[in-house]
Amino acid sequence: MKEASMTIKLPERFDFSYHKDFYNHTADILAKSSLKEVQMDFSQVEYLDSSALGMLVMLQKKCAEVNKRVVVINVSGVAAEILQIANMDKLVDIR
Template sequence: MKVEVVTSIAEQFKFAISAIWRVGKEMREVGSKCRSSFMNRPNSVPTIQLKGRFVFQMHREFSAALGDALRPDGAELVIDLADVSYIDSAALGMLLIARTRALESGKRVAIEGATGDVLQVLHIANFEKLFEIRCGRRRGAF
């Protein structure tokens, strides 16, 4: 690791911008490994399936998938976290926004498939009071 000595304000500013750019690049790379997708299940329950790390950088993808998932008729929206390995506080906020938008559309929201640390974070945040949380395997999975 290279250690830089920064003396002038201009150098400090340049160093800070460079560090911010590097961190942003790393975060974009992490976010690019995450995908959210809208899919219709056989029983026609709109589902948002997330994979990888559910973090702030996914907010655009998640918002788009949420908009698509709220269009079909039905009383329920499922958010599938079975393939999510990490969830941060921004993702918890996105889930709360999804709940609000779903309720405005007359739908309830269920979170399913969460396990391990992801499930623990949901419980610590008391999400079982706001969402139906279905643990374990997805419906229809073997």
């Protein structure tokens, strides 16, 4: 049986202005016990800041508590460089 996953498509600007939406999306996912993987789709992200990194770290910690995995998908360009510089690959699976 394939593990259930859910994808969150992130906005072009992944920064503090997205915090409330991010929290609402992830709260729903954390509440669903059938979901084992949260995919963060970076395909449209052109800008992210330190608050975005903080949101990813927070999500990873909350997911780890309930046995879920965070996966970053479709990341490229500046966003990929920022995640690499921040060593996010040590915390989340980047595909």
